[in-house]
Amino acid sequence: MLTLALDTANDRIAVALAGEGRETMRAEAISRGHAERLFPLIDELLASAGVEIESIGRIAVNVGPGSFTGIRIAVAAARGLGLALGVPVVGIDALRLIAASLDEPVDGPVLAAVDARRGEVYAALYGPKGDLLESPFAADAEAILARVGDRAAVVAGSGAAILAHQAAISGRRVPPVDAMTATDPLALARLGSLADPAVAAPRPLYLRAPDAKPQPPVPGLLARAPTP
Amino acid sequence: MDDLGDIVVLGLESSCDETAAAVVRRRTDGSGEILSNVVFSQIEEHAAFGGVVPEIAARAHVEVMDGLVEAALAEAKLSLADVDAIAATAGPGLIGGVLVGLTTAKALAYAAKKPLVAVNHLEGHALTARLTHGVDFPYLLLLVSGGHSQILRVDGVGQYTRVGTTIDDALGEAFDKTAKLLQLGYPGGPAVEKMAAEGDSRRVALPRPLIGRDEPNFSFSGLKTAVRHEAEALAPLSRQDVADICASFQAAVSDVVADRVGLAVRRFAETLADGHPPVLVVAGGVAANKAIRSRLDALMSGLNGRLVVPPGNLCTDNGAMIAWAGAERLVTGHADGFDVAARPRWPLDDVAAPLVGHGRLGAKV
Numbered sequence: 001m002l003t004l005a006l007d008t009a010n011d012r013i014a015v016a017l018a019g020e021g022r023e024t025m026r027a028e029a030i031s032r033g034h035a036e037r038l039f040p041l042i043d044e045l046l047a048s049a050g051v052e053i054e055s056i057g058r059i060a061v062n063v064g065p066g067s068f069t070g071i072r073i074a075v076a077a078a079r080g081l082g083l084a085l086g087v088p089v090v091g092i093d094a095l096r097l098i099a100a101s102l103d104e105p106v107d108g109p110v111l112a113a114v115d116a117r118r119g120e121v122y123a124a125l126y127g128p129k130g131d132l133l134e135s136p137f138a139a140d141a142e143a144i145l146a147r148v149g150d151r152a153a154v155v156a157g158s159g160a161a162i163l164a165h166q167a168a169i170s171g172r173r174v175p176p177v178d179a180m181t182a183t184d185p186l187a188l189a190r191l192g193s194l195a196d197p198a199v200a201a202p203r204p205l206y207l208r209a210p211d212a213k214p215q216p217p218v219p220g221l222l223a224r225a226p227t228p
Numbered sequence: 229m230d231d232l233g234d235i236v237v238l239g240l241e242s243s244c245d246e247t248a249a250a251v252v253r254r255r256t257d258g259s260g261e262i263l264s265n266v267v268f269s270q271i272e273e274h275a276a277f278g279g280v281v282p283e284i285a286a287r288a289h290v291e292v293m294d295g296l297v298e299a300a301l302a303e304a305k306l307s308l309a310d311v312d313a314i315a316a317t318a319g320p321g322l323i324g325g326v327l328v329g330l331t332t333a334k335a336l337a338y339a340a341k342k343p344l345v346a347v348n349h350l351e352g353h354a355l356t357a358r359l360t361h362g363v364d365f366p367y368l369l370l371l372v373s374g375g376h377s378q379i380l381r382v383d384g385v386g387q388y389t390r391v392g393t394t395i396d397d398a399l400g401e402a403f404d405k406t407a408k409l410l411q412l413g414y415p416g417g418p419a420v421e422k423m424a425a426e427g428d429s430r431r432v433a434l435p436r437p438l439i440g441r442d443e444p445n446f447s448f449s450g451l452k453t454a455v456r457h458e459a460e461a462l463a464p465l466s467r468q469d470v471a472d473i474c475a476s477f478q479a480a481v482s483d484v485v486a487d488r489v490g491l492a493v494r495r496f497a498e499t500l501a502d503g504h505p506p507v508l509v510v511a512g513g514v515a516a517n518k519a520i521r522s523r524l525d526a527l528m529s530g531l532n533g534r535l536v537v538p539p540g541n542l543c544t545d546n547g548a549m550i551a552w553a554g555a556e557r558l559v560t561g562h563a564d565g566f567d568v569a570a571r572p573r574w575p576l577d578d579v580a581a582p583l584v585g586h587g588r589l590g591a592k593v
Contacts, residue, residue: 035327039334039566053339068283069324072290076328079294080335084308204290210283214276217411223464 001057004042004081005189008034008074009066009094010158012182015045018189019057024049025185035073056085060192062183063091064205065114065122065136071204078202088197092188093205095124095136098157100191101184108153109133111175113144113160121159122207125151138207141166154178232256232559235312236263238300238336239551242289242329243321243349244375245270245280249296250547251304251311252359254555260359264303265541265548268292271415278408280374286324293332300547308340313563315554318346319571321375326570334566343563345554350576352549353511354382359552360538363507367536368496370489370524373512373544374400374415377446379492380576382509385556390577391492392444399481400514402448406455406477410470420474421517427468427475432458434480436487444492451480478519486523493531506533515543 002022007014013034016025026045030037046053061078064071075091082089098112107128114122116138123144125134134148141162149172155163156178167174192200234255241248250265270288274280301308316333319326330346337344353371357363368391369380377394397405400417407416412423434454437447455477462469489508497506508528514520515537528535542548557563 033569035331035334036567036569038331039338042338043566068286069327072286072324072328073331076290076293076331077335079290080297080332081339083294083297084336084339204287206287210281210287212277212281212284215278215408218409218460221409221459221463221465222411222470223466 001193002051002055003058003060003189003193004056005060005185005192006038006042006074006078007062007183007185007188008038008070009062009064010070013037013041014185014188015042016185016189017045017049017051018186019193022049023186023189027182027185034070038073038077054085056081056087058087058193059089060188060195061089061091061202062094062097062188063203064094065116065138065207066094068204068206071206075202075204082202089202090192090195090197090200091202091205092191092195092200093124093136094183095122095157096126096130096191097183097188098180099126100130100187101180102154102156102178103180104178106154109151111148111152111155111163113155113157113163115158115162116208121162123148123159136205136207142170145170145172149173149175156180235555235558236306236310237313237315237345237551237555237558238297238308238311239347239547239549239554240293240297240314240316240329240333241349241352241545241547241550242293242325243317243319244325244545245274245285246545247289247292247296248545248547249293249300250551251300251306252548252551252555254552254559259362260552260555262359262548263306264300265546266296266299266303267541267546268296275414278414279404280322282322282324285322286328289325289328293328297332297336308336311340311342313343313345313554313558315345315347315550317349317352317550318568319349319574321349321572323570323572326572330568330570338566343558344566344568345557345562346564346568347550347553347557348574348576349550350376350574352553354380354388354576355385355553355556356511356538356542356549357509357536358556359548360542361536363509363536367507367509368493370508370510371512372399372485372510372514374398374404376512377448379444379489381496385560388576390575390580391496392446392488394446394448396447396449397452399446399448399485400512402452402481403514405452406474409456409459410465410473412470415513417513417517420478421519423471423474424478424519427471427473429475429479431472432476434458434476436480436483439484439487444488446484446488448481451477478517482519482523485520486527489524490527493527493533497531497533506531507536508533509536511538511543513544516540
C-alpha cells in the first residue's frame, strides 16, 4: 500500500510517498503560501515517482501542534483527498513525528518540543520505541522541565534549545539536544502507514484555545435582560 | 462557450461563519437547478462573543467541510465522478476559513481530475438571482450583509461596476452591534427586527447618515455611536425602551437604504433603453429584514421597476451560490490552477478606488 504524507504545519512544506518498496519525498522551506504550493508539489512528487493519484491507498497528515492555519491546510487537503479517493486518512501529531525523526537513535525517552511562542513550548515524551509516555501539552519551559525533564534522554525539535536554555539557568540537568533541524517527511509516511485509522483521526491538534474572550455587556445599561 | 451542455458543479463555501456545500446544475439554456444545498451554521459557537471569531470559525470549518461535501453529494444522489467541476470561495472573507474550503476543493478537483473554479464570494451573491429568478443582465445589486454593504451594477459574468459602498461599517454589522449593546444576542439582525416590532420608531431621534448626498454610499458607524449615546441616556433600559431603540434604529437604516438605493436605481434607470424597467436584486443576510424590504418594494414600484429577492437561505451564505457562480464562470471558459491563492480582500470591481481598506491587503470594498 502506498501512503502519501502531507505536512504544512510550520515554515516548510513537505510531501512524501512510502510503501511497496519505494520511499520518495519533496520538501521546501516556505514561510507563506503553503496552500498555493501544496498541490503542485504533490503533483511533482507523484510524477517523478511515476505514480497515479488513484494508486494511493492512504493519506497521512501532520496534525500539529504548529501554525494553526498551516495545520488546517494539510488537514483539509488530506481529508479532501481521502474523500475523493475513498481511502483512509490518518493524523500524526508533530511531536511524535519529531521523536521518529531523530538523527541518532537513543536508548532512553525522547522529549519532543515545539516552540509555541508567547513563552510556551508544546511538549510530549516518547519511549525509544515510540511509545507515548507523556501526552502532548503546552506549558512554559520551566513547567515542562519540572514535569518530564528528568526522564528525557534527549530533547529534540524547535523547542529543544528553549528547554536546554531554561534548564541551564534554573540549575537543572541539561538534557542532550538532538541537532535535528526538520522532521523527516518519510517518517511521517511510515508512521501513517502503521497508524490505526480508527484511533489516529485527522483532526488538528492545536493544544491552545482560540484567542478570544467573551465581551462583558455595558454595566447598568439594562434594567433587566430582555428576552426577545 | 455554451457548448459544454448541462454542467453539474459542486460548490464549497467557508468564508465566514457558515460551512456549506451544494450541487447545482446549469442547463445549456442558462437556467439552473439546485440539486442539494447543505449548510452548517456556527452561530452558537460565536454567540458568546457577539460576533464571529476568525480562529473559532476556521477550527469549525475544517472539522465539518468534508462531511458536508459527502452530504451534498448524497442528497444530490451523485458521486464526485458525476460532477463536472469543483468551485469554492477563494475570498473575500476570513482567510483561515477560506483556506479550508479552497484547499478541500483543490484536493477534490485534483484527485477526481476535475476543473477547479476559485469563486469570488461576492460574485456568488451577485449571480444568485440568475439561478433563482433567471434575471437577465444588466441589473443593479444591493449586497447587504454582516461584512458588506454595496451597490453594484452587474452587466455580465465578471462585469461589475461599483456604484456605491459603505465608507465604514457594513449594515449587518450595525444590526449586530446594536443587538450586542442591547444584549439581544447574535446574530443581531433577526433579534433587532423582532424587538423593533414592539417599539415606537419615533421615540428616539437618530441620524440618517449621508441622506441626500450625491454619491450613493453608506455610512453606519456614526449611527451605531448615536444608538449607544441614546441608550446610555435612557439607562436603565426597560424592555419597552429597548424595543423603541430597535424600532428607531430600524427606521433610520430603512430611510438610509431607501434614499441611497433610490438614487442608485434612478441613475441606473437613466442608462437603460426606454421602456426597459430597472431590476434591483437584493442579496446578503440583511435582505431578510422585512422593514427594509418593504421600503425597497415601494421604491421599485414607484420607479416602475422590479425587485428581486432570492429566498432567505440563498441570500445568506451558502454553497449553491458558489456552485452557480462557478458554473457561470466555467461556461465563459474560466478555470483556475491548483496554485490559485485565497484572497482576504477581493473587490468585485477591481477598478473602483478603494473607500475602505488600504495597505498590504489592498482594497476591502
